[in-house]
Amino acid sequence: MKQLFYALLILGLIYFVYWYLTKPPDIIEVYGTVRILEENSDVDSGGQYYKTSVQGTAKNSGNFIAKDIWITYKIEDTEVNTYISELKPNQTVNFRTGSCRTKNKDPEIELVDVIYNK
Structure with missing residues (x-):
């Protein structure tokens, strides 16, 4: 039973190292923060509402021109x-x-996706 556990552990480590070495690099680096644009009071529901967006920077760390991002x-x-x-x-x-x-x-906020063409 111990040998099976060690064999599975070694296989898991080999898979992790393979995945880490072959994963594609982050070509477009994106950093963003939440910005509150305005506050509104809704008279009908009696609640406070905020108009929000994400503002940040995107950097191309690759060696090619990225288009349609x-x-x-x-x-x-x-x-x-x-x-x-x-x-x-x-x-x-x-x-x-x-x-x-x-x-x-x-x-x-959560970064969902970054899509681009080469």
Whole structure:
């Protein structure tokens, strides 16, 4: 039983090392933060609403020109995205996504996807 455990452990370590060495590098590095654009009070529901978006930078760390870049974030449960037409090697660009309406003043954000063409 011990030998089976050690064999499975070694196979797991070999697989992890293989995956780590062969995984594709992050070509487009994206950093973003939440920005509160405005506050609104909804008279009908009596609640406070905030218009939020994600603002940040995108950098091409590859050695080729990346085109048609779509960056998708999720603010709470709503997906927002932005489009960058072209990024040259080692170029950094500021971006801002579309906005969405939320009840939370400090909503959670998650980077969902970065899609690009070479």
